[in-house]
Amino acid sequence: MAHEKERLETSARLLRLLSLFQARRYWSGAELSERLEVTPRTLRRDVDRLRSLGYPVNSTTGTAGGYQLGAGATLPPLLLDDEEAVAVAVGLRTAASGTVAGIEEASLRTLSKLQQVLPARLRRRVSALQSFIVPLVHSGPMVDAEMLSVIASACRDCFKLRFGYRSKDGTDSAREVEPHRLVHTGWRWYLAAWDVDREDWRTFRVDRMLPKVSVSSRFTARTPPDGDFAAYVKRSVSFAPDPRRAVILLHASIDVAGPEVPAWAGTLKPVDDRTCVLHTEAHSLDSLSVYLALIGFDFEVREPPELIERVRLLAQRFGRASRRNIGSSGKK
Amino acid sequence: MAHEKERLETSARLLRLLSLFQARRYWSGAELSERLEVTPRTLRRDVDRLRSLGYPVNSTTGTAGGYQLGAGATLPPLLLDDEEAVAVAVGLRTAASGTVAGIEEASLRTLSKLQQVLPARLRRRVSALQSFIVPLVHSGPMVDAEMLSVIASACRDCFKLRFGYRSKDGTDSAREVEPHRLVHTGWRWYLAAWDVDREDWRTFRVDRMLPKVSVSSRFTARTPPDGDFAAYVKRSVSFAPDPRRAVILLHASIDVAGPEVPAWAGTLKPVDDRTCVLHTEAHSLDSLSVYLALIGFDFEVREPPELIERVRLLAQRFGRASRRNIGSSGKK
DNA sequence: GCCATTGCGGACAGTTTCGGTCCTCAATGC
DNA sequence: GCATTGAGGACCGAAACTGTCCGCAATGGC
Numbered sequence: 177m178a179h180e181k182e183r184l185e186t187s188a189r190l191l192r193l194l195s196l197f198q199a200r201r202y203w204s205g206a207e208l209s210e211r212l213e214v215t216p217r218t219l220r221r222d223v224d225r226l227r228s229l230g231y232p233v234n235s236t237t238g239t240a241g242g243y244q245l246g247a248g249a250t251l252p253p254l255l256l257d258d259e260e261a262v263a264v265a266v267g268l269r270t271a272a273s274g275t276v277a278g279i280e281e282a283s284l285r286t287l288s289k290l291q292q293v294l295p296a297r298l299r300r301r302v303s304a305l306q307s308f309i310v311p312l313v314h315s316g317p318m319v320d321a322e323m324l325s326v327i328a329s330a331c332r333d334c335f336k337l338r339f340g341y342r343s344k345d346g347t348d349s350a351r352e353v354e355p356h357r358l359v360h361t362g363w364r365w366y367l368a369a370w371d372v373d374r375e376d377w378r379t380f381r382v383d384r385m386l387p388k389v390s391v392s393s394r395f396t397a398r399t400p401p402d403g404d405f406a407a408y409v410k411r412s413v414s415f416a417p418d419p420r421r422a423v424i425l426l427h428a429s430i431d432v433a434g435p436e437v438p439a440w441a442g443t444l445k446p447v448d449d450r451t452c453v454l455h456t457e458a459h460s461l462d463s464l465s466v467y468l469a470l471i472g473f474d475f476e477v478r479e480p481p482e483l484i485e486r487v488r489l490l491a492q493r494f495g496r497a498s499r500r501n502i503g504s505s506g507k508k
Numbered sequence: 509m510a511h512e513k514e515r516l517e518t519s520a521r522l523l524r525l526l527s528l529f530q531a532r533r534y535w536s537g538a539e540l541s542e543r544l545e546v547t548p549r550t551l552r553r554d555v556d557r558l559r560s561l562g563y564p565v566n567s568t569t570g571t572a573g574g575y576q577l578g579a580g581a582t583l584p585p586l587l588l589d590d591e592e593a594v595a596v597a598v599g600l601r602t603a604a605s606g607t608v609a610g611i612e613e614a615s616l617r618t619l620s621k622l623q624q625v626l627p628a629r630l631r632r633r634v635s636a637l638q639s640f641i642v643p644l645v646h647s648g649p650m651v652d653a654e655m656l657s658v659i660a661s662a663c664r665d666c667f668k669l670r671f672g673y674r675s676k677d678g679t680d681s682a683r684e685v686e687p688h689r690l691v692h693t694g695w696r697w698y699l700a701a702w703d704v705d706r707e708d709w710r711t712f713r714v715d716r717m718l719p720k721v722s723v724s725s726r727f728t729a730r731t732p733p734d735g736d737f738a739a740y741v742k743r744s745v746s747f748a749p750d751p752r753r754a755v756i757l758l759h760a761s762i763d764v765a766g767p768e769v770p771a772w773a774g775t776l777k778p779v780d781d782r783t784c785v786l787h788t789e790a791h792s793l794d795s796l797s798v799y800l801a802l803i804g805f806d807f808e809v810r811e812p813p814e815l816i817e818r819v820r821l822l823a824q825r826f827g828r829a830s831r832r833n834i835g836s837s838g839k840k
Numbered sequence: 841g842c843c844a845t846t847g848c849g850g851a852c853a854g855t856t857t858c859g860g861t862c863c864t865c866a867a868t869g870c
Numbered sequence: 871g872c873a874t875t876g877a878g879g880a881c882c883g884a885a886a887c888t889g890t891c892c893g894c895a896a897t898g899g900c
Contacts, residue, residue, distance in 0.1 A: 179854025182808035184560055186858070186886090187519040191561070191585060198621050201665040202726075205876065218859055220877070228516055229523070231625075237876045240726075251521060251593045253585030256618065261583045262631050263614040281638065282595040286588065289530050293563075303632050305611065333533040394534075394572075474825055476832045482831065491826035493806055498580030498820040500808045518857090518887070537847065547889055552848070569847045570897025841900100848895075857886070866877075 180486035186225075189214070193222055194231070195255035204242040217281070258298055264301045265290055268317040269321060288328040324358065324382065326389055327367060331355045334394050341384035348386065353378070354395040357405035366412075368405045370398055377401045379412040420485055422464055424454045428472035453478075465490060520559075521546070524561070525554055529577035536574040580642035590630055597622055597634045601653060612692040620660040656690070656714065658721055659699060664686045666726050668704065672718035680718065685710070686727040689737035698744075700737045704729055709733045711744040727803055752817055756786045759806035785810075797822060 189212050196203060196211060198382065207218040223233050223243060232248040233356070235241065245252070258266065268290065272283035294302070330337050338352045353369035360366075365382035401408045426433050430446040433454075446452045465486050476485045521544050529536060543550040555565050555575060567573065588596065600622065604615035604757070626634070662669050670684045685822060687700035692698075697714035733740045758765050763780040765786075778791040780783045788799070797818050800807065809816045 187522050188561055190519050193584070198625070199664075201624055201661070201673055215860055216876085217878090221859080223876095224878090225516060225519065229520055230852080236875060237866070237874090239870075239874045241868070241875045243876090245625060247625050247631075249627055251524070251588055251627060251630070252625050253587050254622070254688055255581055255585050256621075258583075259611075259614040260618040263600060263611045263618045264596055264601060266611055267601075268595060269599075270602050271595060271599035279591075279595050283599055284775055286592040286595045289592070290586070290814055293530070293577060293579050293584050294531060295581055295583060298583070299579070325863080329533070332531075348651035355660070391579065394837075396561040408768060410808075465801050466798050468829075469797050474828055476829050487826050488830040490801060491823060491830045494800075494819055494823035494826060497800075498816065498823050505639060548847085549849090550888055553887080555847095556849090567847060568897080569845085569895070571845045571899075573846045573897070575847090739880080842885085843900090844878085844898095845899085846885105846895100848893105850892085852890090854889095858884085860883100862882085864878090866875100868874085870871100870873090870874100 184312070186222075189222060190225060190229075191253070191255065194225065194245070194252055197233070197243075198252075198255055201386060202242050202244050205242075208243065218441065225507070258295075259293065259299075261290070262301050262305065263297050265294065265298070266305050269302075271323065280365075281358060284324060284328045284358060285332070288325055289330060320387070323385065323387065323389060326391070327355060327382065328358055330391055331357060331367075334397055336395050337369070337389055337390045338392055339389040341380060342384045351380070352392070353380070354398070356397065356400065357409075359406055359409040362367070366409045368400075368409050379406065379409050384390060398401070399426060422454075422456050422476040422480060424456065424468075425476040426452050426454055426471070427476070428452065518554075521554060522561075523585070523587065525558065526584055529565070529575075530584075530587055534574050534576050540575065580793065590627075590633075593622070593626065593630055594633050596721070597626065597630070598637050601634075603657065604653065613690060614698075616656055616690060617664070620657055620664060621795070623657065633709045635658070644823060652719070653765045655717065655719065655721060656697060658723070659687055659714065660690055662723055663689060663699075666729055667703070668727050669721055670723040670724055673712060674716045674718060683712070684724070687713070687731065688732065689741075690714070691741040692736055698741045700732075700741050703755060709740065711741050754786075754788050755810040756788065756800075757808040757809070757810055758784050758786055758803070760784065765805070 192212060193208065196208065205216050205219055209216045212219060212222070214222070223235070226233050229254045230248055230250055232246045234246045236244075265287065266282045268287040272280050272287055286321075291299070327337065329335075334354075336352060337355050338350065340348050341351050342348050352372045353367075354372065355367055355369045357368045358365060359368060359379075367380040367382055369378060369380060370376070371378040425447070426444075427450065429449055430444060430452040433444060433452050443455050444452055445455070450492075456464070464483055468477075468487065468490075476500045477487055515688075524544060525540065537548050539577065542547045544551060544554070546554070556568070558565055558577075560578055562582055563584045564578045566576045566578045584802055597619065600615045602618040604612050605618055623631070659669065661667075666686075668684060669687050670682065672680050673678050673683050684704045685699075686704065687699055689700045690697060691700060699712045699714055699717075701710060701806045702708070703710040753778060757779070758776075759782065761781055762776060762784040765776060767783050775787050776784055777787070788796070797814055800809075800819065800822075809819055
């Protein structure tokens with residue numbers, strides 16, 4: 177009846193034990209054995225089992241002794257509750273969308289791993305939240321997170337993709353490819369794939385792929401061109417424009433500016449007592465202008481010309497805005 | 509010898525099976541049984557075991573049949589490799605630091621869960637990356653992520669904390685508390701804790717806690733004041749200022765502005781053919797001014813006065829910057 | 841429509857593991 | 871010292887696990 181033990185006992189118990197260890201750091205043997213409904217002896221055996229699986233459990237004897245899961249050589253399986261799963265999914269989404277440099281690909285891979293097993297109700301919560309995700313620095317033509325996710329899954333599971341592609345000169349064509357790897361360079365996503373019709377490797381800029389991407393039959397993976405996808409993409413797109421390098425003169429001493437300028441912004445060098453210069457790379461004019469709006473002191477843009485132009489534009493726009501305020505609202 | 513089977517077989521195999529399912533979506537029975545070094549029959553039994561643990565495995569018969577882990581009622585244990593673990597950690601850090609609204613607490617909890625079991629080498633990688641994390645909208649007095657993490661762990665593991673606290677009127681005092689819950693309201697972190705000396709519940713603003721927070725002995729959890737920490741904090745800090753509400757008039761028709769204004773920004777209402785009004789809430793002046801810098805058309809700030817002031821300031825600063833450029837660099 | 845392929849699952853038998861009980865040690869903190 | 875708490879060996883009966891052998895069912899290509 178309801179009392180029916182499924183006799184998955186041991187394995188299930190190990191998982192529960194891991195889960196308990198992740199929910200709280202310290203447990204006494206008594207607490208654990210009570211939770212798991214086994215004898216303390218069996219608990220000790222379970223702990224040993226975890227240890228021989230490679231998950232180190234520290235234990236201390238004496239009064240107020242107990243167990244504690246420590247950091248081992250390998251990460252134990254993570255047992256997350258609903259809220260935590262949502263938090264992870266959302267976190268990965270933001271990280272994948274380029275908020276953090278250098279781990280976009282890993283984030284995307286992990287995200288697609290998570291999506292596969294995420295219960296439907298949680299998926300709804302994630303997508304509800306994701307609309308609030310701040311693509312604050314919407315870097316240029318923003319890539320659809322959904323599309324990235326579809327492509328990443330197709331790469332992993334070896335599914336061919338069909339999509340329309342707008343080439344550099346603006347002409348559209350229909351493609352069928354065997355997707356192998358998504359690569360994020362600079363501020364763009366590229367897909368390294370085997371073009372079925374052209375029978376050769378191609379790289380596709382994801383932001384040039386037209387929705388809808390459709391998933392078709394499976395394929396067997398090929399060996400990457402010259403050993404490495406990342407290298408291949410890098411070579412293929414090497415003619416791409418350099419990331420926007422900007423040079424900004426700050427009217428503040430380096431002692432003053434240093435703490436204000438976050439490390440990610442770029443490198444700061446002193447010029448004289450009252451000025452220093454910031455060399456920075458950014459993905460887009462937008463992100464640079466955001467940065468300028470946050471700078472707490474006077475500045476001067478040296479490079480690039482587009483940014484100078486943008487500053488002029490913003491100056492005018494902000495000027496008009498504040499003049500209008502004085503005029504209409506009148507409120508000092 | 510090296511060949512020594514640890515005879516954890518079954519449980520270990522289930523974990524490996526889960527891991528395989530997470531690495532790739534589709535597997536044929538033959539592949540799996542080969543990987544796991546068991547008979548296909550045993551594999552089928554393993555799959556059944558997973559199923560009775562609540563993790564649904566879909567299977568298809570016929571040629572090109574196979575298995576596939578589906579989304580069930582509960583999330584299966586996540587088995588992450590190094591890169592993925594780092595991605596999750598970094599993602600959680602950004603989410604916890606308030607980039608995404610509403611899940612800061614869950615992110616923080618998950619992060620502290622992860623930190624406990626994260627291998628040392630990965631922890632180094634995470635902290636190397638975190639220095640690049642973009643607290644783009646550094647909302648007011650930024651709270652140290654490290655400190656948050658320490659407090660969250662102490663809450664979870666029932667460790668008392670000692671720290672210096674700067675009260676509203678600026679006086680410092682030493683506190684010893686039993687931390688119970690971290691709550692994120694609006695744009696601030698609060699700690700709900702039992703003050704050992706005062707023998708009563710207190711809420712502490714985390715940004716008013718002085719470093720170093722030190723962890724001392726353990727305590728046993730108390731029942732929350734009136735049932736709910738979140739409610740308690742909300743009541744305690746209800747006198748806190750409202751989140752900054754801003755009203756911005758956009759000089760563009762709603763058809764034009766609509767697509768440009770991201771959903772998270774706030775609600776947009778039409779005024780007439782050529783203007784619409786944006787009601788928005790933000791955590792800080794900074795984040796609002798960032799937003800203004802990204803708006804693609806003319807605007808006018810109605811509320812709050814601080815933002816009007818800020819716009820004026822930015823107008824002047826940008827104006828000076830572009831005038832200087834015309835003067836010095838001269839380069840059109 | 842046939843047939844190869846692939847998953848399903850019952851039955852059986854030998855072996856292994858598991859869990860509870862009972863016991864003695866060892867470390868810790870009061 | 872003594873109470874508390876973990877460690878772990880020994881034992882035994884019960885239960886679970888695995889491999890083998892089997893016929894069945896669904897699928898997709900020919």
